[in-house]
Amino acid sequence: MDPRCQKRTRPEKRPRENEIKHTTTCNGNKKSIKQDEWNQLSHDDNNRETQPNVHSSSTLGKQLPVLTGCRSVDNYERLNFIEEGTYGRVFRGRDIQTNKIYALKEIKLNNEVEGFPLTALREVSILVSLRHPNVVHVREVVVGSNLNKIYMVMEYAQHDMKKVLDNMKHPFSQAEVKSLLQQLLSGVAYLHDNWVLHRDLKTSNLLLDDQGILKICDFGLARLYSDPLKPYTQPVVTLWYRAPELLLGAKTYTPAIDIWSVGCIFAEWLRRKTLFEGRTEIEQLTKMWEILGTPNEEIWPGLYQLPNANKIKFIQQPYNRLSQRFDNNIYGSQTSVTKLGLDLMNKLLTYDPEKRIQAQDALNHPYFEEIPKPVDPSLMQTFPETNKSPY
Known part of the structure; x- marks a missing residue:
């Protein structure tokens, strides 16, 4: 059997019940928390109705150690x-002391009675603990005159990838696409190695700075996961980037859902438009079948045991037509893809999540070794800044 089709194994670093983890307070200091406290942040989403928020802004400081000793938002000028x-x-802001530009994300509090939303608590707690060049860095958490106003201060990137794709005059070259994909996979591999699911990867949640460095952002749907897996909330992931197991009602899912999204983004960088554009979940699945072929139990064992699989009449399309979605003319509206590139894309878009390639394995794919090799990020083509006010 091809080893790439064997059931994959999880990382060896499995969380244990009493394991001590580390997070970072708003002023950048390390602090230890026990596993049961960490689990509070990764609590099953399906129970959020019973514990929807961390209550009352007057007690937020006590209940959220990450806010202890935070500086005032007045240290930044909102631009x-x-x-x-x-x-x-999200606002563009300037540090009054250093003149450096940052992005200030104001955490949305519905009202004081409901308190601090669990989604925002997860995002803050996850992001302040992550350190990777391709994951947006949170410098600190700052507060307003009272704890009703809370902001994450993040590194600033000049470009929104979705806006870049919408406005660029010429498509990315093969070497540029390889560089972007390599950076995205590197960031995703880091998240998965640290037991984080992003759950909403798409081009509008990717930033690009003026040095050509890609940053994964917007962790509002992110969560920690564990082994064994538990049932998680549905739906997650924007429809056009949502994995087939989610569309078919899988009650548990793995980091493979992020990998499917990476495959969709890879195709979008080459085509400058999304690969699967369904208006409903049924139409989204139909688009997949039309391009990748209709799945069956032979290529996806357990397919018909998924909750929605028997509710849908599958249109039979026996052929994979993915290659037909790309242009051989690199100067046309689309960028061509090589055979190795198409092979990697098919591995990222494998129906069976157990056989879908992992991020680290994808980084080692020969696609990145063929000519042209990934361009150095500093040599990426430049674009007008999309996040700066035009006024």
């Missing part, structure tokens, strides 16, 4: 609004 997401607004 312009960048965007508003599901879990908070």
Whole structure:
């Protein structure tokens, strides 16, 4: 049997019940927390109705050690609004002392009665503990005049990848796509090695700085996972980037859901448009079958045991037509893909999550060794800054 098709093994570093983990307080100091406290942050999403928020802004300081000793947001000058997401607004700000530019994400609190939302607590707690060049870095957490206003101060990147794709005049070259994909896989491998699922990878959640460095951002849906796996919330992941096991109602899922999203992003960088554009979950699955072929029990054991599999009439498409979605003319509206690139994309978009390639294995794929090799990030083409106010 091809070793790449064998059931994969999980990382050896498995969390233990009494294991001590480390996180970082808002002023950058390390602090130890016990596993049961850490588990509070990775509590089964399905129970959020019974513990929806950390209550009352008047007691947030006691209940959230990460906020202890935080500086005031007044240390930053707010320059312009960048965007508003599901879990908070983002501003461009300047450190008054150093003049350095940062992104300030205001954590959305619905109201004082409901208190600090669990999604925001997870995002803060996960991000302050991560350190990787391709994961957005949180410098500190700052507060307003009272704890009703809480901000994450993050490194600033000049470009939103979705806006870059929408506005670029020429497609990325093969070497540039390889560089971006290599960086994305490196960041995802780091997250998975540290037992973090992002659960919403898409081009609009990727940033690019003026040095060509890609940053994974927006961890509002991220969560810690453990072995053995537990049932997690559905739906997660934006529809166009959502893995087939999620669409078919899998109650437990693995880091393979992030890998599927990476495959979709890889195709989008080459085509400058999304690969699967369904308006509903059924249509999304149909788009997959049309391009990748219709799955069956032979290539995906356990397919028909998924909750929604028997509710859908599968349109039979026996052939994989993925290669037809790419142009051989590199100067056209799309960038071509080599046979090795297509092989890697198919491994990222493998139906069976147990056979889907892992991030670290993908980094070792021969696609990155063929000519042209990944361009150095500093040599990436440049773009007008998309996150700066036009006024």
